Amino acid sequence: MVRKHAAEVSGTLLDEERLLTLSELCRACQLPAEEIMALVEEGVIEPAQEQPAQWHFSAVCIRRVRRVRTLKRDLGVNLAGAALAVELLEEIERLRARLQRLERER
């Protein structure tokens, strides 16, 4: 199979306003809906609406879902543990960014 080299491509930007339906999120993360629903139940990701049929997710969820999945697989933690780890990791990221900013301001 030959792929053209350095083809120019433009994609769809998934920003905060571009929300994904449940099936789009499933497809993006290649997970069955049950697993996404379990993540919602655990509070890892929050849909914009109440009823699963109307659920919409911010594209930022893709990163969280993938992280939870790799942490579960690689570290043998369960869903609750992975959810906790992801929240702590994001908190560390925020603090690191803030620290970097403050160090520059000093």
Added chain:
Amino acid sequence: MSEQSPLMEYKDYYQILGLQRDAKQDEIKRAYRKLARKYHPDVSKEEGAEDRFKEVSEAYEVLKDPEKRAAYDQLGSGYRAGQDFRPPPNWDQGFEFHGGGYTEADPEAFSDFFESLFGRAGFAHGFGGGQRRQYHAQGENTHARIAIDLEDSYRGATRQITLKYSELGEDGRPRVRERKLNVKIPKGVTEGQQIRLAGQGQPGIGEGKPGDLYLEITFNPHPLYEVDGKTVYLTLPVAPWEAALGARIQVPTPEGQVHLTIPANSQSGGKLRLRGRGIPAREPGDLFVVLKLVAPPASTEAEKAAYQAFREAFDFNPRSGLGG
């Protein structure tokens, strides 16, 4: 395989996990978990963590499975890590590896050493089987990161990304290939957003469509600016008299120089907001200019005299807050 296998570096999986060769299965698991938590690329920011994690995973992949471990053990303990190694012919005779593929982990991550001994799962699944006739499936989505400069988000840009993928070579052995894509970066992207490139993932099987490629945006560190979402920060050094008396100062922004008025009696750490000058997202972010007072050292007599005049003019105790 009748051909002689290629030479490669011997990997000491016990050494990688910090174990003796007679380690019990639960010790192996414990050692792996500990190292995995330490070096997992999602967790660790240490340099080289990802390579270390791959090595550790590879070692665990073999040692956790009694069948693979026994096969690995009978290669002998006479090798040192890094030593040239050639698997003996029919080395795995008499061993049966169960469970379909050899591994559930990401096979591309593993070394030639591993590959020559235990093969690769992706290909065992994708091309082995052959039980389902006319099997079609959409290709897998792939995920990658693309690091851009802050300026790319202000102006929009085209950036090249190199992706690795594996392909079966003519000899039937998988090999890692590279392909390059020039990706349009839309104006106004922020860190953590994704760009979905339809059809740029793994090729489909049968008549299945190819998967999509998801690119997560990250920003390269910038010499001047810090970025938080769509808010941008610039630290602006000012002289004490500029802060005290007010000043009109030329300030760099990602969109070019602007003139900024510093109000009189500004303090270090004070923030000035340039509304809408942050990242030009649909709702543009703001640019904050953070003042940083810098006092010049007094070297010459004139400079010392200036500081003395300063001292006499003020009734000022900077430590009044310390209860002194």
